[in-house]
Amino acid sequence: MSDTRSHTSPQADLKKSTVQLFLAAAAWVGSTALMSFGPSAFWDFDTAITFLAIVANLIVGVLMLYSFFRHLKNMDELQRQTHLEAMALTLGITMVLTVIYGALPQAKVVASAQPANVLFVIGMSYILSVITLWLRRTRE
Amino acid sequence: MKNRLKALRADRDWTQADLADRLHVTRQTINAIEKGKYDPSLPLAFKIAAVFGMPIEEIFSPDTK
Numbered sequence A: 001m002s003d004t005r006s007h008t009s010p011q012a013d014l015k016k017s018t019v020q021l022f023l024a025a026a027a028w029v030g031s032t033a034l035m036s037f038g039p040s041a042f043w044d045f046d047t048a049i050t051f052l053a054i055v056a057n058l059i060v061g062v063l064m065l066y067s068f069f070r071h072l073k074n075m076d077e078l079q080r081q082t083h084l085e086a087m088a089l090t091l092g093i094t095m096v097l098t099v100i101y102g103a104l105p106q107a108k109v110v111a112s113a114q115p116a117n118v119l120f121v122i123g124m125s126y127i128l129s130v131i132t133l134w135l136r137r138t139r140e
Numbered sequence B: 001m002k003n004r005l006k007a008l009r010a011d012r013d014w015t016q017a018d019l020a021d022r023l024h025v026t027r028q029t030i031n032a033i034e035k036g037k038y039d040p041s042l043p044l045a046f047k048i049a050a051v052f053g054m055p056i057e058e059i060f061s062p063d064t065k
Helices: A010-041 A047-074 A077-106 A115-138 B005-011 B016-023 B027-034 B042-052
Strands: none
Touching (some): A077 B027, A115 B027, B005 B016
């Protein structure tokens, strides 16, 4: 049976997929900004152009997801397990905090709940979980 | 799970980085396995056994605590 795997080193593959993921994430942030601010700033709320911007954002988002899974595949097993556990933790933390946050406007503690704040919680939970789990296993 | 990775590596005068290179994993993974903070997957355990030229059960044993 022939070996169809890449012959570059795992570290080189990981570096390459990290760069690709960074570029895909940057493109997604850019296309999200265009979709959000483009209608008022560039094309005077033209519905057809807005629709194209949404489709472009969706396509770039799918490409970012693809890059993320490729990056995950290029990690070694301890790195991959750390990230998967961090995702599980992030899901739990986000669920608990989102329920609380969603109840705040009804309780008139805040005026309205903003989705961007949930994204912030997801991002911070993921980053802190990865760092904590990695340090717990690899601290010398 | 207990393992003899550190002793076997020392017998061959390999650093953690040397073993990591042979197994295509990070040095941190070797360190975590040696310290018992991470149990390797079955494929990695077989790779470790192949690198040391020993049966898997002579390297890894169940933790009977």
